[in-house]
Amino acid sequence: MRHVGVVTAAAFLLLLVVAALFPRLLAAGDPTATDPLATFLPPDSAHLFGTDQLGRDVFTRVVHGARHSLAIGAAATVGGLLIAVVWGLLAALSGRFGDAVLMRVADALLALPGLLLALLVVLITGKGVVGATLAVAVGIAPGFARVVRAQALVVRRSGYVEAAIGLGVPRPLVVLRHVLPNTFGPLLVLATVTLGVSISTGAALSYLGLGAQPPTPEWGAMLTESQGFLHLAWWAALFPGLMLVLTVIAVTVAGRHAQNRSEGRYAS
C-alpha cells in the first residue's frame, strides 16, 4: 500500500519533468496563442481543460507552466541550501562569538513570518522571477542554516575529523573534504522535504503579482488572471491549482520516502 503511493508519486514527478523539459510532447500548441472566438469554453475533447478569457487553451498553459513553477521552486531550494551551507559552516567553525552572532541573526529572521521575509527580499530585488526565486531562497535559509550548523558541530567532534587534524591536514581542507560532505546527507533529505514548500511559496509570490508576470503560463500567475472570471470559467482556476497541489503532494511523498530510507544512515 505504501509502495503504491510512492510509485504513483514518482510516475507523476516523471511526467512533470517531461512537461518541464519538453512541453510540446504533451501539448503541441502555443501557450500564449489567443483566440477571441473561443473564450470561456468549458472543458471538452478539443480543449481538455477549457479555455480562458482570451481563448487560450488552459491545458496547454498548464503543461507549459510546469517549467516555470518547478524552476522557481527548485532554484530557490538550491539557492537556500547554498546560503545555508555557508552560513551554518561559518557559525559552526568561527568560534563562540561568531557563532552567537550568526545564530541570533537566524533566530531574528525566524521570528518573522517566512512570507514577510520573502516580501522584504522582493523589495530589494524588485518583482519578477529572479526576485521571487531569491526571496523564497532567503526565506528557507535561516532554518536550513541551523541544521547545517548542528550537523557540522557533530561532525567536527567526530573521530575522523580529529584524526585528520592530528595528521596535519590543513583546516580548509578538513572542512572541504570531511565536514562538508558529511553535513550534506541530512541536508539533502531536508531539501527534498522543503522542495514542495518552495514550489508552493514561489507560486504564492507569483499569485501576489511579485513573481512570474502574465502572460507567462506560471500556475500562480494563471490563478491571479482567472480570479476575475470565477463566475464564468471555474476551469481556468481549477486546473492550474490542481496541478500545483498534485505536484506538492508528489514531492512530499517522495521526500518522506527519502527521509524514511535515510533515517537509519543519518540518525543523529
Added chain:
Amino acid sequence: MRGVLTRLVSAALVVWAAATCAFLVLQLIPGDPVYAVVGSDALVSEEQHERIRAEYGLDQPLVVQYLNYVARLATFRFGDSYQLQQPVATVLADQLWPTVQLALAATVLAPLLAVGVTVATSGRRNWPRRLSAAVELVVVSTPSFWLGIMLLTIFSFRLGWLPVSETGGVASLVLPTITLALPIAAVLTQVMREGLLAALDQPFAVTARARGVPETAVRYRHALRHSALPALTMAGWFTGTLLGGAVIVENVFARPGIGRITLQAVGDRDLPVVQGVVALSAVVFVAVSVLVDVLYAVVDPRLRRKTGVQAI
C-alpha cells in the same frame, strides 16, 4: 521573578534584532526613496528633493537614521507613510481590527478542528486514521490562495450561500477563516495524533488502565492533554503562518487588513509602513511565545515549579 525578567529582556532583544535586520535590508533597496514618496515619474526640483529628504530624516548620516529608528521603534512611532501621508501607527491601527478578527477566528477554528479529528480518529481501528492522514496530506499541500479561490467559486459563485467580498457581516468572515484555518488544522492534527499515540504508551496510561479506568477515559482525560504539548511548541510557526496567511487570504477575498496593507506597501516601496509591519509581527511573535510558556504550565503541571508560573 528572575525568570520573568530574563524572558522580557530576551523578548526585547528578539524584537530589536528583527527590526535591525529590517532596517539593514531596507538600506539595500536600490534607488532614491524620495521617488517612493512622490511617485517614480514625478518631476522634483532640487529644493523639493532636499525638503522631502529632510522631512523624512533621509539627509542624516546612517548611524543617526538608525538611532532615530530604534527610538521610534521603542515608542512605536514610525513616522508618516510615504503613500498615505498618515502616521504609520494610525495606518496600522486602522487595519488591525479586520486582521485580528480573522486571526482570532482561525485561532479558535484550527485547534477545534484538530482536536475533533484527533479524537474522532483515535479509536482502535486503523482505517479512520489512514483516511485522515491522506486528507491531511492533501490539505497541507494545498496552497491557501487556491483553497480560497475554490471556496469562493463553490460557495459564493455556484451556490450563492456566502458573499463574494467583504460586507462587514459575519458571513463574509466564514470563507476567509476556513481558508486560513484549514491548512493549520491539518498540521496540528498530524502533530497531535503522534502525541496522542506516544502518550498512550506512557506509564501513566498503563497505570490508569490498571486502575480500571475505561479506555475512552484514558484517551480523553489523560492522553489528549499530552498531545496538546507538542502542538503548543508549534505556536511560533502558528503565528507566522497566521500573519503570512493573512497577506494571502486578505488578497484573495479583497478584505481590508494588515496583510493587504503590507503587500501594498511592498509594491509602493512605502518603507515606514514596511518597518512598522516588521516590528508589529516581531512583537506579536514574542508575545505569543511568552504566552505559550504560561500555557505550558497550565497544560502540564510538571512544569509549574520550573517556570515559576502559579497554577491558574
